[in-house]
Structures are given as C-alpha cells and as structure tokens.
Amino acid sequence: AESLSAAFRRAVQGTSPRPVYLHMAAAHERAEEFELCDATFEATVKKFRRDKEVWIAYLASLMRRTEVAKAKALLQRTVDALKAAEHVDVISKFGQLEFRHGSPERARTVFDGVLASYPKRIDVWSVYLDMELKHGEAAAARRLFERVISLRLSSKKAKFFFKRYLDFAAARGDDELAEYVRGRAKAWVEETARS
16 A cells, blocks of 8 residues: 555656546546545545546446445535536536436436526437437437427437437337338428428
8 A cells, every 4th residue: 555655646746647646546446445446536626626527537436336325415516616617518427327327217307407407408418318228218218309309409400310310210120100200300391491
C-alpha cells in the first residue's frame, strides 16, 4: 500500500493528474477495494469539481456495484457542482447507467423527466430509444417511437425517427407494424405539406 501510494504521488506530479486519479480509482474498483475506490473518487471530484467526466466515472462505478442510493445522492451533488448546460448530458448518462446496471423502470423515469423539460433534445430521444431497444421491452420501445413521431420535428429529424421505427418493425419481422409506420410517415408528410 505504501509503495502504491508513493507511485501514485509521483505519477500525479509527473503528468496530467486527472487520468492518474481515474486509473487509480478503477484499479481499486477492479480489486474490489470499494472504500479505497470511493476515497479516490472523492479526492478526484474534489480536485476536478467542474469536470463532468470525473463525476460520470464515479456514477458509473457506483451503478456497476448496484449502489443505487449512493449514486442518486451523487447525482444531486453532480448537478450542484456542474454548469446548467451540462446537466442534461449528465442526467442522460445516469439514465443510461440505470438501464445497464439498475432498473429499466427507474431509467424511463429519468429520461421522461429530462424530456419533459427538453422535449426537442433529439440526442436525448435517440439515446433513450437506443437504451430501450437494447435493454427494454418491445412494447415500451413502440410507445416511445409513437411519442417521438408525434412531436413537431423538422423533416430531416422526422425522417430519421420514422426510418428507425421502420427498422425496428423489420427487425421484429412485423409486416403489419411496418405498414402502419409507412402509413404514419405518409400522413406526417401530407400534414406537413398542408401546414
């Protein structure tokens, strides 16, 4: 432990310290030394308070260990520490971590909360769809597609989501759903032309 600590201090002095701190925390996590891992992350977020990647790494570590209560408390600290412009990205990342390591239901709540405040954030819709398709249920993914194609979108963005919806139907081998999506797309085009 003493030689590791000495090597860590030398490494921090000799190079950019942020990657060294993150590497040390990851090493403690892999060794299942969770108290040391948390202590290293606490030192890291204290030193790099305005760096969202550091906070996200800490959140990911807690979620991988299924320490959801600690992760939620840390998410609040993260939001308090970062600029408002970075909040959506961090909360979206937390939703992704919930899908991967936690509960899909809690993840949906996180994403729905973000989209209630920022309904035009196409990047968040796209990430939410990706997570739902990969880790969720087909019925939930379909409901999400229905919500996103109901938004007022530019033709380029609408085309993107209709294409994804059609690909989803094709991947499931659901010809009836594919025909329905084509019909919705055609109706969207006609409605847009009238506007």
